[in-house]
Amino acid sequence: MKEKKESVLEKIEEIRKQLGALTFDDETIQAMRDKIASHPELGKAFGEAYGKYSRGESIRPTLGNEMQIFYMRERQTLTFLLFPELLKLEYEVARMIGESVMADQMGGYTLPEIMAHNEPIAERDKYAIEKVIEADDKHAIYRHYECADCYGVPNIGMKICAYEAGTAAGCFSAALGKRCEVTETKCCANGDPYCEFLVTVVEE
Numbered sequence: 001m002k003e004k005k006e007s008v009l010e011k012i013e014e015i016r017k018q019l020g021a022l023t024f025d026d027e028t029i030q031a032m033r034d035k036i037a038s039h040p041e042l043g044k045a046f047g048e049a050y051g052k053y054s055r056g057e058s059i060r061p062t063l064g065n066e067m068q069i070f071y072m073r074e075r076q077t078l079t080f081l082l083f084p085e086l087l088k089l090e091y092e093v094a095r096m097i098g099e100s101v102m103a104d105q106m107g108g109y110t111l112p113e114i115m116a117h118n119e120p121i122a123e124r125d126k127y128a129i130e131k132v133i134e135a136d137d138k139h140a141i142y143r144h145y146e147c148a149d150c151y152g153v154p155n156i157g158m159k160i161c162a163y164e165a166g167t168a169a170g171c172f173s174a175a176l177g178k179r180c181e182v183t184e185t186k187c188c189a190n191g192d193p194y195c196e197f198l199v200t201v202v203e204e
């Protein structure tokens with residue numbers, strides 16, 4: 001029985017090893033942009049959805065835009081628990097979403113201005129209560145209280161909010177015109193009472 005369990009775990013390890021080889025260099029990231037650009041109908045649909053949302057209109061005729069968040073949390077928490085390597089993939093895909101879909105919502109020119117302008121959006125859209133802790137031209141720190149992704153998730157020793165980090169990286173990079181990276185340094189799924197994110201401006 002014990003042997004059987006070990007061989008099953010080895011199966012997961014095998015897949016993790018394959019996923020661990022994923023790399024996202026500049027060329028790959030540009031290829032991801034090109035792929036998304038080859039589907040302009042998607043960008044258009046996403047833009048129209050945001051437009052409807054901001055006018056208080058529903059995307060779905062009967063059920064509206066809201067749903068409880070458990071489905072999303074269960075799906076992604078177990079995905080990352082089993083295959084933590086996918087956090088990197090999620091981060092890079094989310095960067096594309098930030099760049100191509102959400103960047104329109106940004107305002108301000110300097111990083112502190114951008115952070116201040118962005119702060120109320122999380123609470124408006126109900127994915128967290130955001131507080132900017134510090135911000136200068138090179139870096140910023142912000143927190144998410146009651147994060148939709150991880151608040152109430154037990155401590156599994158992981159920082160799982162790669163979607164937030166990636167979209168933020170994409171949005172801030174687009175708004176600033178300089179590449180930014182965002183790292184989650186605290187997370188409810190890691191035993192912390194809130195998520196904390198470090199924004200770093202990568203000079204080019």
Ligand SMILES: [Zn+2]
Pocket residue numbers: 147149150159160161184186187188189194195
């Ligand atoms: Zn988190």
